Amino acid sequence: MDFSIAALLTQDGLTNGAIYCLLALALVLVFAVTRVIFIPQGEFVAFTVLTLASFEQNKLPGTVWLLIALAATVLLAEIVAYRKEPGRMLRAMAASALPCVIAAAIVWAVFAMQAGFALQVAATVIAVTSMGPAIYRLAYQPVATAPVLTLLIVSVAVHFVLTGLGLLFFGAEGARTSAFTGSTFALGSMNVSGQSLLVYAFTVGLVVAMALFFKYTLFGKALRATAANRTGARLVGISPNFAGSLSVTLAAAIGALSGLLIGPITTVYYDSGFLIGLKGFVGAIVGGLASYPIAAGGAIFVGLVEAFSSFWASAYKEVIVFTLILPVLLWRSFTTTHHEEE
Amino acid sequence: MVRILCAAIAATLVASAANAQLKVGATLSLTGPAASLGIPEKNTIDLWPKKIGGIDVTYIVLDDASDTTKAVTNTKKLITEDKVDVIIGSTTTPNAMAMIDVVAEGETPNISLGGSARIVDPANPKTRWVFKVSQHDSLMADAVAVHAKAAGITTMGFIGYNDAYGEGWLVEMKRSAATAGIKMDTIERFSRTDASTTGQVLKLMAANPQAILIVGSGTPAATPHKELVARGYKGRIYQTHGVGNSDFLRVVGKDGNGSFLPAGPMLAYEQLPDSNPIKKVAKDYITQYEAKFGPRTTFGGHAWDSYIVLNKAVPEALKTAKPGTKEFRLALRNALENTKDVAGVHGVFNMSALDHNGLDNRGRAMFMIKDGKWALAGAK
Numbered sequence: 001m002d003f004s005i006a007a008l009l010t011q012d013g014l015t016n017g018a019i020y021c022l023l024a025l026a027l028v029l030v031f032a033v034t035r036v037i038f039i040p041q042g043e044f045v046a047f048t049v050l051t052l053a054s055f056e057q058n059k060l061p062g063t064v065w066l067l068i069a070l071a072a073t074v075l076l077a078e079i080v081a082y083r084k085e086p087g088r089m090l091r092a093m094a095a096s097a098l099p100c101v102i103a104a105a106i107v108w109a110v111f112a113m114q115a116g117f118a119l120q121v122a123a124t125v126i127a128v129t130s131m132g133p134a135i136y137r138l139a140y141q142p143v144a145t146a147p148v149l150t151l152l153i154v155s156v157a158v159h160f161v162l163t164g165l166g167l168l169f170f171g172a173e174g175a176r177t178s179a180f181t182g183s184t185f186a187l188g189s190m191n192v193s194g195q196s197l198l199v200y201a202f203t204v205g206l207v208v209a210m211a212l213f214f215k216y217t218l219f220g221k222a223l224r225a226t227a228a229n230r231t232g233a234r235l236v237g238i239s240p241n242f243a244g245s246l247s248v249t250l251a252a253a254i255g256a257l258s259g260l261l262i263g264p265i266t267t268v269y270y271d272s273g274f275l276i277g278l279k280g281f282v283g284a285i286v287g288g289l290a291s292y293p294i295a296a297g298g299a300i301f302v303g304l305v306e307a308f309s310s311f312w313a314s315a316y317k318e319v320i321v322f323t324l325i326l327p328v329l330l331w332r333s334f335t336t337t338h339h340e341e342e
Numbered sequence: 343m344v345r346i347l348c349a350a351i352a353a354t355l356v357a358s359a360a361n362a363q364l365k366v367g368a369t370l371s372l373t374g375p376a377a378s379l380g381i382p383e384k385n386t387i388d389l390w391p392k393k394i395g396g397i398d399v400t401y402i403v404l405d406d407a408s409d410t411t412k413a414v415t416n417t418k419k420l421i422t423e424d425k426v427d428v429i430i431g432s433t434t435t436p437n438a439m440a441m442i443d444v445v446a447e448g449e450t451p452n453i454s455l456g457g458s459a460r461i462v463d464p465a466n467p468k469t470r471w472v473f474k475v476s477q478h479d480s481l482m483a484d485a486v487a488v489h490a491k492a493a494g495i496t497t498m499g500f501i502g503y504n505d506a507y508g509e510g511w512l513v514e515m516k517r518s519a520a521t522a523g524i525k526m527d528t529i530e531r532f533s534r535t536d537a538s539t540t541g542q543v544l545k546l547m548a549a550n551p552q553a554i555l556i557v558g559s560g561t562p563a564a565t566p567h568k569e570l571v572a573r574g575y576k577g578r579i580y581q582t583h584g585v586g587n588s589d590f591l592r593v594v595g596k597d598g599n600g601s602f603l604p605a606g607p608m609l610a611y612e613q614l615p616d617s618n619p620i621k622k623v624a625k626d627y628i629t630q631y632e633a634k635f636g637p638r639t640t641f642g643g644h645a646w647d648s649y650i651v652l653n654k655a656v657p658e659a660l661k662t663a664k665p666g667t668k669e670f671r672l673a674l675r676n677a678l679e680n681t682k683d684v685a686g687v688h689g690v691f692n693m694s695a696l697d698h699n700g701l702d703n704r705g706r707a708m709f710m711i712k713d714g715k716w717a718l719a720g721a722k
Contacts, residue, residue, distance in 0.1 A: 005544050005548065008540065008544055009540065009541055009544065012538055012540035012541070015538075016537055016538055057592075164373070167373055167377060171378075171381075172373075172377035172378040172380075172381055173378045173560065173561055173587075173589035173593075174560075174561040174562070174589070174593060175561075175592075175593065176593055262537065265537065265538070266536075266537040266538060266565060267561050267562060267564060267565055267593055269535075269561075271374075271375075272535060272537075275535045275537075276537060306538075307538065307540060307541055308541065309541070310532075310536075310538070310539065310540070310541030310542055311541030311542070311544060311545055312541075314501075314504075314530045314531045314532060314541065314542045314545075315504055315531040317531075317533075317536075317541075318533065
């Protein structure tokens, strides 16, 4: 291996690592607020790419039907839950089902108008983000106080349901989206692609935005309060359901943005999300599912290890990446004191 | 009264004998990693006629989710509960291999759609019940080696799936390449789910072989292909018949132009000479398929070939026994084994006790991707 190969591998590893990093941050966020290990995180990434690719092929994205199906199920759930209180029912519907309906209408409108690339991107992000509240309402809200293990099992179920729906609405074949920029820059002896620079810039921007959001906005503070102490937050008037819904929605938005970044780099399938999300999860584990900066660093490390192991031992690439989790778990189990769940 | 009853019973018996039904079971990978192969196969089975050999056919299609255990469970269910006369599937080599023992024990003929020669070779008491309609990977590997040798290529790199499909090809390709005097030194792996193959591609390019063979199925095979082109690889790129669908062309885009692959002649049947017996069969199938389900795939073609061989074998078997009986299944097995000169969409089948595949060189053609379309390629 010479310097240029190492540089190329580093570039590749950093690009993938940046995307894993976004997913790791979303996982930490959802876990901190709701104690849910959010396995379906990757599905948002896959749905984003497939939606945008459908737009590009001039096909009505299956997302429209997915959103309508979600909205219908949520409406049914709200009717059952608030059948005695029509006022609350309407408010609950507006929070959980309305975004899906609006998003479906936007996607359909953008498709019908043959709108440009920018509008397609915007519609895709809105569509995927609006799945967040609906998924939280359907899957997690009814069991919000259940033990972590129950929530994990629910997550696995949501993952399988979304993958199945993905196959139904998008088909079995993969898709790529066109690159935001085809330009390359010469940096010394090596070429850096514009797309990977975009990935770095986006990731850094999003991390900064998240930091500001948590530090200065009321919603961000509410989320932090819920993460720190659920009962305490509730006592000062923060609805745990609202906080949970908001965190899953943010995770969906982050998933959508990651999808935009990864779409031009690789072929994405209806079930690709899981593995991408899992690598983000390895990163998040390094941070103990609690620390944002360590999770981010861990995810970038995963990307680098992946790139270099694909060069040295491509047959064992995944094995090497996922084995990373073992020393981390060992180290964590020795250094942290275990305390019972409240 | 008794007489009327007897007459009624007799009439029913006669009617049921006349209505003897052929039961065709299938276990296909409709979901999971091999779904893009399994779905066109199922679509094709939807095109199968309602009658084969003059008797009604019932179809039972099960999904094995690309999972070996599920394929075995499905096979057991089809044999013991549904009592089918023949089983089609499964889609992938690992699933098809796992089904061999079950169909042998249940004495039910099985027409497999998987790719590896190991499904039916070597012939033994177990594979006695198994037939296979897709081209052996060895047949295709030979085609690649011959084609590369004709173009004066002496070094070839390999990047293949990290699974049974990739391993099967690697073994066959090493053998074919050695025969053709082609050196294969750089061997890399990737998996269907890889987001990036930069590492592998850099290593291949460092070795700089004259040609690189990419072994994958469907669109994932485009990932290393696009990477090679993006890194400026100047040699020749070979793909395998695993990419024979329009989705691959869509994803690989213009980067695919100028690369070669061996595949069944159906892929571009329009370009075959009229004298070729495959052309008519392929035209018939593809016209029906494309009218209903969209662009052709070679995978669907294998499912159609299962129908073609069954259509010839069922009338033979009906001469000796009634469907639904053990005797019929044995007769059907024997009739399948005696398939002679039957033209399908992928080639001409000539089976025997030692060869349960029966495809020869007519079952493969070299294609080139030209302007985003399949084109029959020359000899080198």
